[in-house]
Amino acid sequence: MKEMYDAIVVGGGPAGVISAYTLARFGKKVVLLDKKKHDQIGNKTCGDALDYSSVLMLNQAFDLELPHGDEVSDVLDKLTVATELGALSIEAPGYTVDRHVFGQRLLRECEKYGVEVIDSAPVRDVIIENNFVVGVKYKKGGEDNEVRGKVVIDCSGTWAAVRRSLPEGFSEGLVKELPDHHIAASYREIITLEEDHPFPQEIYLYYDRDIPSPGYIWYFTKGKKRLNVGTGWLKSDNSQINGSMKQIFKHAMHKIYDPESYMLDVTGGGQIPIRPPFDCLTFNGGMVVGDAGCMVDPTTAEGHGPALMGGYYAGLIASEALDKGDVSREGLWGYNEMVMAHFGARHAMSYVVLKHLRKLGPKNIGRLINREFLTQEELTKIFMGHELRLSFAAIMKKLIKIFPFYNIPLIMRHMINQVLVIRDHYLSYPSNPDLLPEWRRKRDELLGESL
Numbered sequence: 024m025k026e027m028y029d030a031i032v033v034g035g036g037p038a039g040v041i042s043a044y045t046l047a048r049f050g051k052k053v054v055l056l057d058k059k060k061h062d063q064i065g066n067k068t069c070g071d072a073l074d075y076s077s078v079l080m081l082n083q084a085f086d087l088e089l090p091h092g093d094e095v096s097d098v099l100d101k102l103t104v105a106t107e108l109g110a111l112s113i114e115a116p117g118y119t120v121d122r123h124v125f126g127q128r129l130l131r132e133c134e135k136y137g138v139e140v141i142d143s144a145p146v147r148d149v150i151i152e153n154n155f156v157v158g159v160k161y162k163k164g165g166e167d168n169e170v171r172g173k174v175v176i177d178c179s180g181t182w183a184a185v186r187r188s189l190p191e192g193f194s195e196g197l198v199k200e201l202p203d204h205h206i207a208a209s210y211r212e213i214i215t216l217e218e219d220h221p222f223p224q225e226i227y228l229y230y231d232r233d234i235p236s237p238g239y240i241w242y243f244t245k246g247k248k249r250l251n252v253g254t255g256w257l258k259s260d261n262s263q264i265n266g267s268m269k270q271i272f273k274h275a276m277h278k279i280y281d282p283e284s285y286m287l288d289v290t291g292g293g294q295i296p297i298r299p300p301f302d303c304l305t306f307n308g309g310m311v312v313g314d315a316g317c318m319v320d321p322t323t324a325e326g327h328g329p330a331l332m333g334g335y336y337a338g339l340i341a342s343e344a345l346d347k348g349d350v351s352r353e354g355l356w357g358y359n360e361m362v363m364a365h366f367g368a369r370h371a372m373s374y375v376v377l378k379h380l381r382k383l384g385p386k387n388i389g390r391l392i393n394r395e396f397l398t399q400e401e402l403t404k405i406f407m408g409h410e411l412r413l414s415f416a417a418i419m420k421k422l423i424k425i426f427p428f429y430n431i432p433l434i435m436r437h438m439i440n441q442v443l444v445i446r447d448h449y450l451s452y453p454s455n456p457d458l459l460p461e462w463r464r465k466r467d468e469l470l471g472e473s474l
């Protein structure tokens with residue numbers, strides 16, 4: 024007789040470990056499968072930035088220790104957006120972390136609370152009975168295996184092993200395959216410099232004219248002489264680009280850093296989902312979390328924190344649903360509501376910003392910064408989705424500043440309006456699943472795009 028788990032978590036990245044940990048803390052019997060070897064779980068090509076709010080939430084919920092010691096490469100306090108014409112910063116507390124060391128600690132925390140880990144176990148398919156997912160099929164040591172559980176949580180990253188194995192249309196609002204315009208390809212290097220770098224406690228996004236819009240080069244501090252540097256752009260833009268991503272990255276980076284002035288420690292690349300979270304993250308017998316559910320901020324590509332928070336929300340709701348004995352798409356619905364009310368709304372706003380940055384391009388973004396069209400306070404308000412009320416005199420002053428590029432304020436005005444409308448729409452995400460089709464129709468209309 025095969026063992027029956029309360030929950031099967033597929034993937035041991037931040038989404039997976041926190042989903043599993045949360046369920047285990049509520050006394051549930053959990054198994055976590057990862058295709059990586061046990062000692063490699065958590066290791067991932069990343070920019071390594073992690074926002075403070077997500078780890079604080081876990082610390083407050085479970086007393087889970089904040090990143091510390093070897094887990095932290097540097098502490099952050101601001102995010103800067105820059106072009107060759109100037110730079111503008113906003114507060115952004117957080118860390119750059121060693122993903123591997125931090126990820127391994129979270130895995131140990133899971134095991135401490137009884138989560139069983141099956142490593143080197145790529146999940147290949149789902150088991151569906153009576154229209155419910157009831158387990159997964161995986162390989163281990165060349166053999167076919169299966170495991171059964173009451174709820175299956177897909178935390179397997181952008182390539183979403185469970186989600187992509189579901190039948191087409193299994194849950195309305197949960198997309199099976201992402202189109203290329205909703206995926207960013209990326210490349211990054213970790214380098215050690217001869218001199219101290221000029222980005223202390225900072226994540227620095229540099230909009231370079233050689234990087235396809237709205238792509239940028241990021242410079243994230245990993246200590247005084249160490250940087251995580253990378254770039255990325257939508258896969259759908261690849262056809263218009265001459266040269267490989269690595270060549271374009273090197274060309275842009277070497278405008279700032281002479282290749283002789285640093286040592287290359289690590290290189291890598293990856294795929295990042297770029298859209299707001301799926302409109303429905305639940306299905307009969309399961310949920311999707313983290314990159315598998317598209318929980319990455321579309322402008323900054325930060326997905327580590329949302330994956331941790333998503334894991335917490337998924338664990339909470341799955342635990343409640345297990346207690347009630349209803350793990351249907353509707354029984355798990357509270358998870359959709361929690362995500363949309365929190366970073367779902369923020370990411371939808373960020374998606375609107377991204378679309379408008381794309382329209383502006385690096386030259387106009389440079390003009391905005393150089394001519395101080397927006398103050399730091401105004402920029403923060405837009406990023407946070409707060410209303411920006413300007414007096415007639417303030418508007419006139421801005422128009423004079425941007426003369427003669429009047430298309431820029433028009434695009435900006437449209438962006439600010441659309442950010443607010445989309446925020447409100449996500450904050451009114453339906454608590455009744457029957458209302459989802461109408462909510463989606465209206466969102467597509469407001470966004471001017473069918474997601």
Ligand SMILES: Cc1cc2nc3c(=O)[nH]c(=O)nc-3n(C[C@H](O)[C@H](O)[C@H](O)COP(=O)(O)OP(=O)(O)OC[C@H]3O[C@@H](n4cnc5c(N)ncnc54)[C@H](O)[C@@H]3O)c2cc1C
Nearest residue numbers: 034036037038058070071072146180293313314325326327
């Ligand atoms: C180049 C790059 C830079 C980034 N920079 C940042 C940044 O600076 N800050 C930030 O917040 N975010 C950043 N991100 C995004 C961030 O890395 C992800 O959003 C985050 O790791 C998502 O966590 P996750 O748990 O959903 O997925 P992942 O971290 O991808 O973990 C998925 C896990 O599932 C396992 N898995 C996959 N397939 C299977 C399968 N079939 N069977 C079993 N297991 C499987 C994998 O081995 C892995 O352990 C970056 C991403 C990239 C690619």
